[in-house]
Each structure stands twice: as structure tokens, then as C-alpha cells.
Amino acid sequence: GKPKWPRGDEKAWKEAMRDVDTDTPSITRSIVSHVQTSLARQAYNLDDFGAYQAAALSVRDNLILNWNETQLGYTKREPKRAYYLSLEFLMGRTLDNALLNLGLKDQYKDGVKQLGFNMEDVLEQERDAALGNGGLGRLAACYLDSSASQELPVWGYGLRYRYGIFQQLISPEGNQLEAPDPWLEMQNPWEASHLPVLQHARLDIFLPPQLPRLDVTYEVRFYGNADRLPDDSGRALWHGGQEVLAVAYDVMIPGCYTRNTNNLRLWESKPKRGFDLNSFNAGDYERAVESSNSAAAITSVLYPNDHTTFGKELRLKQQYFWTAASLQDILRRFKNMDKPITDFPEYVSIQLNDTHPTLAIPELMRILIDEEELSWNTAWHIVTNTFFYTNHTVLPEALEKWPVPLMEHLLPRHMQIIYDINLFFLQAVERKYPGDRDRLGRMSLIEEGFPKHVRMAYLACIGSRKVNGVAELHSELVRTTILKDFVEFEGISKFGNVTNGITPRRWLDQCNPELSALISKTLKLEKSVWLKDLYKLKDLLPFAEDPHFRKEWAAIKQRNKERLAQHVKTFLGLEVNTKAMFDVQIKRLHEYKRQNLNIFGVIHRYLAIKKMTPEERKKLNPRVVFFAGKAAPAYYIAKLTIRLIVNVARVINADPDTKDYLSLYFLPDYSVSVAEILIPASDISQHISTAGTEASGTSNMKFCLNGGLLVGTVDGANIEIAEEVGENNVFFFGHLAPAVEELRYQHLYHPVPIEEKCPALANVLNQVSGGLFGDGSVYEPLLSTIRQGDYYLLSDDFDSYIAALAMVDEAYLDNTEWVKKSIRTTANMGKFSSDRAINEYAESYWNLEAIKVPTTSNFLTG
Ligand code: 6GP
Structure with missing residues (x-):
């Protein structure tokens, strides 16, 4: 029969189980308990940083309870899920945001104060998680906040870079210098781990970065050979090469005034074995160590280029490593539900944040054909109903193109699949526009040249259910310039717009608490209401005429x-x-x-x-x-x-x-x-x-x-x-x-x-050349x-x-x-809440419904 659940005495479980701390005394107790045990410190030697760590660990405990409950709720209800694949998540600090979303800021402030600390100073201790360059990465972070706040079953997938965006220093001459950003060298309390947090802070040696989710790992292959099978199945065997391990790290994403707490899963690369035993036996010790180095290198650093592509092999490795691990994880979760594989798009939507994760398209084809043994057409049907592609720029230097020889070397099976996708695609184009050679050349996934290149935006476009830009004008430019031929061929309805948004939690309530309080007071609304329905700000309009309100403003x-x-x-x-x-x-x-x-x-x-x-x-x-x-x-x-x-x-x-x-x-x-x-x-x-x-x-x-x-x-x-x-x-x-x-x-x-066209500007340039701001030749x-x-x-x-x-x-x-x-x-800024934007994705693209996690715990019944 079924095992009894829970094991042991149900009453004992119930009495011992805790829920989220909500009152100042239990919050204070939990902070002190982390000081005593997790940090192994005492009242007399606790500084601001220690207080930050203890407070953060206490908040993390609360988040874990909500997060467990949320994930359990999702698993039980089997909803459709969406996954946001982004190579960048520019999260910033976490503690203040978590406190505000949990509605526990005041309680923690009081607790910390009783222990002799000032909340502002404690919050200042946190280092930014800067795993992004700029707009694209920060947008991803806002969308995670909104997904959780809107109670949508959305997970983010990214890479856990050891070094985030570089630290900028300015030399005495005014030059930018770059220093590494080893953000993990202080313990990061914001990742879940099933193992206890081993931190003995104030030994001034911070232990190596957090402990992995050893229960969630996947293997990812590079290089090797892809041999097509001798039958007409279309399948191939990809073997040999290098295998590395992807280890999951989970970051909890609390929603605003809801128990829903979503997950951001970041992958770290590891050698599959510390040593390649074969080469070790052969006495090639150096090579064995080297391979473990190169595996770890994959997730070592965020590429600091914004709007430019460089064609570096390591960057392509990052892209494949991340998409392959994420897809394995998504498929495993789907398979746990025991549905036919052809239902995949009914349960899974995957949003591609720019073209960086485009390899997910040939990778899913490879899995469906070579491993699940589906036909090409069935696989292509699944793929093109699963993915959605967002373009974030029309600047030509930012459009990703990978050299074919590099792709063939690193991902031989994927290159075959891309050629096959291209062949079938161009055949269809040819049928619609017979004899239009020019058009075929323009639309080919392969750009001719020495070497040839794969055009990732075209692959993302034809492999996706829908394509969108990020503001009205931009989406129109996508339709009329870079993807014009594709709009003509596939029809305009595939090409939409979702104007970006920002989370009003971080970008108003958190960064401008006084204004937030004034708004709540004026609207006579709890902030939990207007922060989740930003159009409510409209009711401030009449107060523009109120001198007293203007003065406060x-x-x-x-x-x-x-x-x-x-x-x-x-x-x-x-x-x-x-x-x-x-x-x-x-x-x-x-x-x-x-x-x-x-x-x-x-x-x-x-x-x-x-x-x-x-x-x-x-x-x-x-x-x-x-x-x-x-x-x-x-x-x-x-x-x-x-x-x-x-x-x-x-x-x-x-x-x-x-x-x-x-x-x-x-x-x-x-x-x-x-x-x-x-x-x-x-x-x-x-x-x-x-x-x-x-x-x-x-x-x-x-x-x-x-x-x-x-x-x-x-x-x-x-x-x-x-x-x-x-x-x-x-x-x-x-x-x-x-x-x-x-x-x-x-x-x-x-x-x-320029002297004729714009004398004012010419004058400025001449002053710079003339040395008004130091040696003018420098600026030539x-x-x-x-x-x-x-x-x-x-x-x-x-x-x-x-x-x-x-x-x-x-x-x-x-x-x-x-x-x-x-x-x-x-x-009048209501429209620009990322809640509005994420709801547009959920409704018009992913067909996703909100799942509210019950406020009382279900943990016992499993
Ligand atoms: C940026 C766009 O430049 C910016 O206008 C937009 O707000 C942001 O994406 C979010 O959509 N694009 C990038 O950062 C980028 O690297 C490849 O595009």
C-alpha cells in the first residue's frame, strides 16, 4: 500500500512546523538565532555586515516557506508554465525588496533596531547581484517580480556567473578602468540550498560560494561527432567530445503581497569528473586538470558587451550550456506529469529574451528527434508552438551571427539540424515566390561569405510562435526592416508588440518611500492595492491643483x-x-x-x-x-x-x-x-x-x-x-x-x-580640440x-x-x-507597470493563467 504520510506522529509534525514570522518578537528571535548559530557570533562582536547576514538569513527562511508552498502548489495543480530564458538578470539588491514584498519591512526594522542596528545601514551592506549589462537584464528582473506578484507560474533560467558586470573605476586622467566583480565572495544568502549554510563569517575567510543543489544536475555535451543513422528516420547519434555538468542554484522571487514565490534557476558549470580518468591513467595529468578548468570556465564571467557580438567560442558555449540544461530541466518537469509529448506546448511556453537562447530551438528539435524519436514534422510543430522571441534592438552590430565552422565544431548535430530547418524553410519560400533567388538569399538562415554565418534572429523568428518588439515604434521597425521578408511570408499576425514596463515595487515604493507613503495617504489606499494596479495613480490628477499637496510633493x-x-x-x-x-x-x-x-x-x-x-x-x-x-x-x-x-x-x-x-x-x-x-x-x-x-x-x-x-x-x-x-x-x-x-x-x-550646418556645435568641438578641457588631441x-x-x-x-x-x-x-x-x-504612468506588460505576455502569447498559492500551509499532506 501507500506509505503513511507524514511518517511518525502527525501531531508532533504539526506542532513542530513553523510558518512565516510576522511579528517583531519572532522576527527578532530568528535574527538572533542566525547570529548565534549560522554566523557563530555573539552580541558583542556583531557589526553591520553580520546584522545584514543574520537578517537576510531570517528573511530567506520565510521566503523558503513560501517558495516551497508555491512550488508544491504548482506541481499539484499542473498548470501551464512559462519559462523566461535570459542570459542576463540584473537583480540589484534583494533584502529591501523582499521585506517590502512580504509586507514585513516595519517589523524587521523594529527588530533590527531593538538589537542596536539601523535598518538603512544594514541594507547598505548588501552587494548588488549585477548579472547583466543594462536594459535587457534589468527588464528580465522586473518581469520576474511581476510574474510572482501576478501569481503567474513563471520561472527564470539563467547563468550563475562567478563575476558579474565589471566594477568601473575612473583613473586620474578620466579613463575608465575595469576591475572584476567577485560578487559571490561574500556569502549569498539568497540562494536556496538543501544543505545547511556553512558560514563562519568574521574569520575573514569567506568559504567558497554557496552550496549547490546537488539534487538538480544535468550533463551537457560539446564537440564530438554527429553521425546520421543509416535509416531514413532522420535521427543522428551525437557522441564523443566534452561533457560538463550543470548544477542548479535557485533564487527565490517573492511576489508583492502574495504567498506566491517563484524561482530563478541559475546554472553553474562543473567538470563532470574532477579528472578525466582515461587521460589520468595515460599519465596526461595536465590535460586532465585542463579539462576541469575549461568546464568551470563556462560560467565564470558575464560578457560585458552591450549591443555588440564578438563571435567568441566561450560565449557560444555559455549559450548552449544554459539552453541545454534548462531544456532538460523543463522536459523533466513536463514528463513528471505523464502527458503525451505532443501536449508539450499546452503545458510549456518558453520566452527567448533576444537571440541569446536561440540554440534552444535546434536543441529541442534534437531531443525530440534523436531521443524521443519523433518525426521531423511532429517535432517542428511542437517547437514552433513552444517558443516566443522578443527582439530588443535593431542595431545591426547587435544582431547575432555565428560562424558556421565554429558551430560545426562545437555543436555538430545542431549545425545539421539548422541546415535541415533552412532547407525545409527555403523550399516553402520557393513555393510561395517561385524563382525569386534574391529573396531566398535574403531569407536564408545562412549568410554567404568566408566563412558563412548563421543568422540567429532569423532562426529565432521562424522557430517561434510569435515575435515581438519592446515598444510600438520598435515593433514597427522590426516588422518593416530586419524581419520585413518574414512578415510578408508568414503574415503580420505573428509579429506583435509588448511595450516594456518596470516594477513599481522597486522603482517607486523601494527607491522613493516618502513618495509612496504620500501616494497611499492621498489616494486613501493601501499601497498593496495601487502598487499592483498602477492605473490607480490617475486619481492623483486632481491633487495637482491642491497647493498643500504640491508642497508635500x-x-x-x-x-x-x-x-x-x-x-x-x-x-x-x-x-x-x-x-x-x-x-x-x-x-x-x-x-x-x-x-x-x-x-x-x-x-x-x-x-x-x-x-x-x-x-x-x-x-x-x-x-x-x-x-x-x-x-x-x-x-x-x-x-x-x-x-x-x-x-x-x-x-x-x-x-x-x-x-x-x-x-x-x-x-x-x-x-x-x-x-x-x-x-x-x-x-x-x-x-x-x-x-x-x-x-x-x-x-x-x-x-x-x-x-x-x-x-x-x-x-x-x-x-x-x-x-x-x-x-x-x-x-x-x-x-x-x-x-x-x-x-x-x-x-x-x-x-x-559642420561650421556651416551647425555653428554652435562647431564652436563646441573647436573648444575641445583647442584644449579647453586638457590636451585636445586626445579627443580627436x-x-x-x-x-x-x-x-x-x-x-x-x-x-x-x-x-x-x-x-x-x-x-x-x-x-x-x-x-x-x-x-x-x-x-499618468500606470501603463508602464511591468505587471501590465507581463499580463500581456501571459494572455496574448503564453496563454497562461494565474495560480494563487493558498495562504495556509499544505506541507504536511505532500
Ligand atoms: C535594450 C534596448 O536597447 C532598450 O531600449 C530596451 O529598453 C531594453 O533592451 C529592454 O527591452 N537592448 C539591450 O540591452 C540589448 O542588449 C540586444 O539588446
Whole structure:
């Protein structure tokens, strides 16, 4: 018969089982218990870091209870599940977010206080988990938060890099230097492990990174040979080569005010055996050690390139390692339900976050054909109903292409499958457009050349059920440029749009607690209500007319500016004028994002102020400009931009004529937690990409949600933000996307000297060349990108940019009207909650339903 469950005395179990701590006394007890046992420390030698670890472990205990309950609930109910495959998850810090989502922040604050600690200081101890470059990775993190908050059965799959995005240092000359980010060298309490946490902190030796989920491992093969079977089954045998092990690490993702706690599973690579015994026996000791090194190397580091591909073998290995492990895990979970394999798409949707996980398409074909022994057509039907592909950029340098020889070497069976997919696909194209050789060449998955390349975006497109871009304009550009032929061939209904969103938990409640409290008070709503239904912010609109409310609103902005000033003081030792307007541009350094335009605008303003009389200057409203962002280590022009910003800051901030009216700061080592300080403090923020280049942008949404006004081009999600908040509340400038192609053509074939075309910009460039900010020759390569070619159209947009900034100055003079704009902006940002976005994916793409985990524990009955 069935084994009795639970074993032993049910009453004993029940009495011994705990549930989530919710009151301060039990929270305090659990923190102290972790101090005593997990950390092996005492009251007398506990510092802020120890208090952080103990508090984090206590919160983790609570999360584990919810997480277990959630996973059990999902397993029992057998819902359709969705999986978000992303090579990047830019999570930032975890503790504050978890406390807020659990609704336990106040209790923990009290508990920690009773033990003699200040919550703010404790939270500051946490290191960011920075497993991403920028927008794409942060979007993935917001989507995890929203999936859990919306009670959707979604898991994330990624890689557990030992080193996240590099730490940025700025040399005395203003050059970016890169240092490794060994984020795991402090214990990471946010991963689940079935084994006890062995940490003896304050020995000043942190034990090697966390313990693996030894119960969840898979083997992944590379290289070797793929031999097609001699029958006509289409199957092949892939053998030999290197086998490595994927070990799972689970990160708990708590939903907001729900018991639902989802999972982010990150894979770490390990040698299958510490030693290859065969080579060991043969006496080749070095080779044995080498192979174990190369296995561990797969997940050692996040590639720090944003919007560029490099064709590096290790990167391709990362991609395959991660997709292969994830698919095995997904299939195992599916098979536990005992459904026919052809039902797979009824139970599983897999979202491809850009083309990085595209190998999942041939990998699932390989499994279905070679291992499950399905026919090609059955397998292809399953595949093309399982995957969904999101494109995140139309920049040509970001479109992934892998050299065929490299693919053949590393993944011989997958290369065969890709050729087969291509053959069947082109046959279908040929049937629809007989004799159109040109079209076949354009649409082929294989780009001709020496060597040939596989076009990953095309493979992702034809292997997916649906394709989407990340804002209306961007999705339209995907349909009309890079995937135009595919839209014609497959029909427009496959190509949709899901405008990005951001989580209002981190990007309002957490980063701007005072504003969050004011909103709750004003709307007379618990924050648990409006944070999960952000359209409720609309009800703030009438309060824009209330002078008292405006005063409170403005006072909060002011305190956030002071908080930022304090941060700058602490980390740079510099004094910031908090009476000034705060103007912020924070994002990866890239020519298309045009930090250059901004710094040239700053120089232009500086030169103008220099020319004024002291009386004229007194009429100005002072401005403080903040920049932050990292440049890819090999991106020379972007690094020169940083150098220019740093040196302009040095000159301007020291000039007694101007420093009261204009100052400039470059904050090193931009991160999620630095963004959380900058964003609530901004009066305006800049989103000034060349029209048609920024797919969406998400920080634009974060600033506006916090009542900062937007200066921007008619690009990406700026357009939809303006639609929501009203064009009179944003400052738009510059040429529109449809004009860009023609302008670039003119630059190339009918160039007009910049002195004629844009004297103001020419003057700025000449001042830089002339040495106003140190040796001008250093900046020549940067300046010549504008003087020659000017691909990103700075000379076309500069004048209207300066005019837009003048309108900002003008508007800022009327403080009442300005605060009204700020309130109206926040009030109209409901659309940009990532809850709305994730629900669109769930409904229109994945066909996924919410599963609410019961609030009382079911643990006993299994
Ligand atoms: C970024 C886009 O540049 C940005 O506009 C968008 O908001 C973000 O994705 C999220 O959709 N793209 C990337 O970071 C990237 O690497 C391959 O694209």
C-alpha cells in the first residue's frame, strides 16, 4: 500500500512546523538565532555586515516557506508554465525588496533596531547581484517580480556567473578602468540550498560560494561527432567530445503581497569528473586538470558587451550550456506529469529574451528527434508552438551571427539540424515566390561569405510562435526592416508588440518611500492595492491643483535631492548645490544613446555663461548635470566620452565664474542601487537617442514614475510616455525616425561642413580640440565621428536640443506649473507597470493563467 504520510506522529509534525514570522518578537528571535548559530557570533562582536547576514538569513527562511508552498502548489495543480530564458538578470539588491514584498519591512526594522542596528545601514551592506549589462537584464528582473506578484507560474533560467558586470573605476586622467566583480565572495544568502549554510563569517575567510543543489544536475555535451543513422528516420547519434555538468542554484522571487514565490534557476558549470580518468591513467595529468578548468570556465564571467557580438567560442558555449540544461530541466518537469509529448506546448511556453537562447530551438528539435524519436514534422510543430522571441534592438552590430565552422565544431548535430530547418524553410519560400533567388538569399538562415554565418534572429523568428518588439515604434521597425521578408511570408499576425514596463515595487515604493507613503495617504489606499494596479495613480490628477499637496510633493523631491547630494559627498567627497535643477542621464555609454550630445550641450551652456555679465548670470536657474554609466571595455569612443565628461567636470566645477550656475558630476560604477538614489532625485532626465535606435528604454519610465520630467527624442517608449502624460509635460526635440535614413545619405554624399550646418556645435568641438578641457588631441577620434559621417546625427539635432533645454529653463521658472507637470507625469504612468506588460505576455502569447498559492500551509499532506 501507500506509505503513511507524514511518517511518525502527525501531531508532533504539526506542532513542530513553523510558518512565516510576522511579528517583531519572532522576527527578532530568528535574527538572533542566525547570529548565534549560522554566523557563530555573539552580541558583542556583531557589526553591520553580520546584522545584514543574520537578517537576510531570517528573511530567506520565510521566503523558503513560501517558495516551497508555491512550488508544491504548482506541481499539484499542473498548470501551464512559462519559462523566461535570459542570459542576463540584473537583480540589484534583494533584502529591501523582499521585506517590502512580504509586507514585513516595519517589523524587521523594529527588530533590527531593538538589537542596536539601523535598518538603512544594514541594507547598505548588501552587494548588488549585477548579472547583466543594462536594459535587457534589468527588464528580465522586473518581469520576474511581476510574474510572482501576478501569481503567474513563471520561472527564470539563467547563468550563475562567478563575476558579474565589471566594477568601473575612473583613473586620474578620466579613463575608465575595469576591475572584476567577485560578487559571490561574500556569502549569498539568497540562494536556496538543501544543505545547511556553512558560514563562519568574521574569520575573514569567506568559504567558497554557496552550496549547490546537488539534487538538480544535468550533463551537457560539446564537440564530438554527429553521425546520421543509416535509416531514413532522420535521427543522428551525437557522441564523443566534452561533457560538463550543470548544477542548479535557485533564487527565490517573492511576489508583492502574495504567498506566491517563484524561482530563478541559475546554472553553474562543473567538470563532470574532477579528472578525466582515461587521460589520468595515460599519465596526461595536465590535460586532465585542463579539462576541469575549461568546464568551470563556462560560467565564470558575464560578457560585458552591450549591443555588440564578438563571435567568441566561450560565449557560444555559455549559450548552449544554459539552453541545454534548462531544456532538460523543463522536459523533466513536463514528463513528471505523464502527458503525451505532443501536449508539450499546452503545458510549456518558453520566452527567448533576444537571440541569446536561440540554440534552444535546434536543441529541442534534437531531443525530440534523436531521443524521443519523433518525426521531423511532429517535432517542428511542437517547437514552433513552444517558443516566443522578443527582439530588443535593431542595431545591426547587435544582431547575432555565428560562424558556421565554429558551430560545426562545437555543436555538430545542431549545425545539421539548422541546415535541415533552412532547407525545409527555403523550399516553402520557393513555393510561395517561385524563382525569386534574391529573396531566398535574403531569407536564408545562412549568410554567404568566408566563412558563412548563421543568422540567429532569423532562426529565432521562424522557430517561434510569435515575435515581438519592446515598444510600438520598435515593433514597427522590426516588422518593416530586419524581419520585413518574414512578415510578408508568414503574415503580420505573428509579429506583435509588448511595450516594456518596470516594477513599481522597486522603482517607486523601494527607491522613493516618502513618495509612496504620500501616494497611499492621498489616494486613501493601501499601497498593496495601487502598487499592483498602477492605473490607480490617475486619481492623483486632481491633487495637482491642491497647493498643500504640491508642497508635500516638492518637499519630497527636495529631500531626495539631498539624499543624492549626501551620496556624492560620501563617495566623491564633493559638495552638490541642492538648490539647482537636477538633470540626469544614466545608461550604458553608447554612441546611439548620445551622451556626446549631452556633454556638448553642457559645454555650450558653459561657454554661454562665461560670456554673461554677473547680473545676467544671477537670473539663471542653476543646473547640476549627472552622468553615470559603463562603457564596454573595448568600446574606444565610448570610453573617450567618459574621459571628456570627467575632464569637462573638472574645469567647470572649478571655474569661479560659472560654478554656482552649472556643475557636472560623473558617478563611477553605475549600478541598480546607484540608480535607486539618482532616479527619485531628478528634475529632468535625458533620453536622447537618435530616432529609431533605442528600442524602448526603461529608465525613462522610472524617472517619470518618480515625477521627473523627460527630455528626449521621439524614440522608443518616449513616444508612448508622451501619449500617456501629455506632450505638454515632456520636452521633445530632434528629427523623427523616418528622416534618419535620408539624413545619413546626405552626410555621406552631400556633406556640409559642420561650421556651416551647425555653428554652435562647431564652436563646441573647436573648444575641445583647442584644449579647453586638457590636451585636445586626445579627443580627436571622438570629435571626428561627428565632423565626419556623423552617423548618429548630432549636427542635425544639436540646435533643437539646445532649444528644448531652453524651454526646460523657461518652464522651471514657474515653480507651481512645474510641480503640476511633475504630479501629472507620475499620475499618468500606470501603463508602464511591468505587471501590465507581463499580463500581456501571459494572455496574448503564453496563454497562461494565474495560480494563487493558498495562504495556509499544505506541507504536511505532500
Ligand atoms: C535594450 C534596448 O536597447 C532598450 O531600449 C530596451 O529598453 C531594453 O533592451 C529592454 O527591452 N537592448 C539591450 O540591452 C540589448 O542588449 C540586444 O539588446
